[in-house]
Amino acid sequence: MLGPTSTGKTSLAIKLCQEFNGEIVSADSRQVYKFMDIGTGKLPSDPNLKVVKGDGFWDQDGIKIRAYDLALPTANFTVVDYARVAKEETESIIRRGKVPFLVGGTGFYIDVLLGRSPVSNISPDWKFRESLKDISAEELVKKLKLLDPRALESIDKNNPVRLIRALEIAQAEKSSVTKVFKPLSFPTLFIGLTASRNILFRRGDLFVDDLLKRGILQEVEFLIQHGYKNSRPLAGLIYDQFVKFSVGETTLEESLERAKFDTHAYIRRQLTWFNRNTDVTWFNIEKDNLCASVKSHIQSFLDGK
Incomplete structure (x- = not known):
């Protein structure tokens, strides 16, 4: 429900x-x-x-x-x-x-x-997240579009937490992520x-x-x-x-x-x-x-x- x-x-x-x-x-x-x-x-x-x-x-x-x-x-x-x-x-x-x-x-x-929705086995990169925390959702979308445009098809484009996580995964160069659940x-x-x-x-x-x-x-x-x-x-x-x-x-x-x-x-x-x-x-x-x-x-x- x-x-x-x-x-x-x-x-x-x-x-x-x-x-x-x-x-x-x-x-x-x-x-x-x-x-x-x-x-x-x-x-x-x-x-x-x-x-x-x-x-x-x-x-x-x-x-x-x-x-x-x-x-x-x-x-x-x-x-x-x-x-x-x-x-x-x-x-x-x-x-x-x-x-x-x-x-x-x-x-x-x-x-x-x-x-x-898929989930990833990539561990959090706190330094990477810190570097993006003050960036607007609009700018995060632009960055993700360059790194992994397919990720934008199934993500809330107004949610910085989700966008940063997607960038984190893309940055780790593991686009075909391993399922852990x-x-x-x-x-x-x-x-x-x-x-x-x-x-x-x-x-x-x-x-x-x-x-x-x-x-x-x-x-x-x-x-x-x-x-x-x-x-x-x-x-x-x-x-x-x-x-x-x-x-x-x-x-x-x-x-x-x-x-x-x-x-x-x-x-x-x-x-x-x-x-x-x-x-x-x-x-x-x-x-x-x-x-x-x-x-x-x-x-x-x-x-x-």
Whole structure:
């Protein structure tokens, strides 16, 4: 179950897991980090929903969500690290006679786990990455076009982290990379949640506004006090703007406005990525019969229809 941020993927998946005896495996590149609960959307918006935290999973409303809290924010936790954990969890769910629901908005993580995107055995070159960290995404695209134009066919051109990694691989002169992860090979049903752009942007704005009531400033302050200020996850979506406010670089109004702008851009990138997958059946979250429609679609898949 995939789709842009703030489309209610997890809450719908929990209801469906209750119907189909399922468990959730998160597919979110930020939810793997410990202590980052509010800004990543791990913590449910309903304060009455019972949450029990375990080792690498949360239990929400009686349904386990795997692949949460796998690493500290300072860890070099890669997509391959995620895929290995997610594969193991998915296979465990199936062995126990349950239905696995892979749920999230990080398309690259989903595609690597399911074998739709290749991964490389080339180790990180931190000196090389440092030399590119201040270069714009536009300039990184130009560099990659010179080194490996084919890589541009399957990469988010607005994501500097992905672009630098692609340049790193190309620079290592290993264009035919060695696979280091054997993906899942089970039959897969792709369900996408979406709405009009205006609705998606409005829901993103509401998510950002609600963060203050839910304690995002306190969460960011905790992360800063515990030495995570300069970690990569805190330089990402949502957190970077609230870190800037916390250290006095921006006003709260400026941080909120920028966080909303960044969220809109992220939603556009997510849609671009997911729309490449022609196997996705899309459902409009504005429809009153959303849950029933998705449930019927899943039942048909499980029945082999």
